[in-house]
Amino acid sequence: MKAVILERYVMHEGDLDWSGVKALIPDTTSYVRTAYEEIAPRIGDAEVVFLNKCRMDEAILAQCPKLRWVGIIATGTDNLDLKACRRHGVPVANVPGYSTYSVAQMTFSLLLAIVQCAERYDRAVKDGLWQLDIPAGYGLLPQMELYGKTFGIYGYGSIGRQTARIARAFGMRVLVCTRTVRPEYAADGVEFVPFADLLKESDVLSLHCPATPQTRGLIGAEALAQMKPGAILLNTARGALVDETAVTAALRSGQLGFYGADAFATEPLPADSPLRKEPHALLTPHIAWTTKEALQNLMDITTRNLRTFLDGNGEHIVNR
Structure with missing residues (x-):
């Protein structure tokens, strides 16, 4: 059996450990990165392929008749035509839950940076300034205590x-809007509310859902107008959930107090994106999921997905 790794690292060479995969399939070829036009030739007659952001569609599948299994080293499958894979009898396994703690941590890293401006104060102190001497150009905001504030969550995976x-743990009231309220959520100490109430009552609104036809553009001009004036919006999920033009307009009008994001509609964020110039936007380059612990989880689950496929079962198949 042959395997091909189309993208062997995520941030820098060596940050993913492929030894477990290669122990299962010794005949494994790996590439640093693979452009779309290189995908089919590189897969060739391999039965197994691993990818992250590479596109897998009908045109690719038609050129790879021996392909039997695709392992995406990610949770989201937006770049894969799952129906086409199913038509060709190719199961796709993803990696759910590997970065849960890292992404949740990043969500609050963004929020804390917004409400207490630690990195901006750090820059001011290193420039020789102190407390009341710091000019407006540093973009400082009035510091906010989170205790007692309302934290809204859209999506409850x-x-x-x-x-x-x-x-x-910060003493915040937590509101949640989610499609399915499960019995085990009863002990979580959160309140489940409709979307309109989530928008109206949240001091901080955080997005934690996949990008689907129902959620794309979820936060646009209409939703922003329903939010509390000056509220904070956080997006560590998918850029497609947010209308970035509408967010920029809401920041400039003051309707939205601050936007913290680790995901964008187009990545890398284009040079002409108006968000780049917004003083009330805190932006990180989609790296919430790249802690060393999350990447180890990623590879452990990826290897287990492959092992269970070879054993005839197959875990985390998303297109059965």
Whole structure:
């Protein structure tokens, strides 16, 4: 059996440990990165392929008749045509839950940086300034205590649920809007509300859902107008959830107090994106999921996905 790794690292060479995969399939070829036009030739007659952001569609599948299994080293499958894979009899296995704690942690890293401006104060102190001597150009905001504030969460999967635990630890009231309220959520100490109430009551609104036809553009001009004036919006999920033009307009009008984001509609964030110039936007380059612990989890689950496929079962198949 042959395997091909189309993208062997995520941030820098060596940050993913492929030894477990290669122990299972010794005949494994790996590439640093793979452009779309290189995908089919590189897969060739391999039965197994691993990818992250590479596109897998009907055109690719038609050129790879021996392909039997795709392992995506990520949770989201937006770049894969799952129906086409199913038509060709190719199961796709993803990696759910590997970065739950890291992404929830990043959500609050963004929020704390917004409400207490630690990195901006750090820059001012290193420039020789102190307290009342700091000019407006540093972009400082009035510091905000989170205790007693209302933290809204849209989407209550593993990351949303962990984020809720952190918010409650800060003494915040937690509101949740989710498609399915499960019995085990009863002990979480959160309130489940409709979307309109989530928008109206949240001091901080955090997005934790996948990008689907129902959620794309979820936060646009209409939703922003319903939020509390000056509220904080956080997006560590998917850039497609947010209308970035509308967010920029809301920041400039003051309707939205601050936007913290680790995901964007187009990545890398284009040079002409108006968000780049917004003093009330805190932006990170989609790296919440790249802690060393999360990456180890990623590879452990990826290897287990492959092992169970070879054993004839197959875990985490998303297109059965």
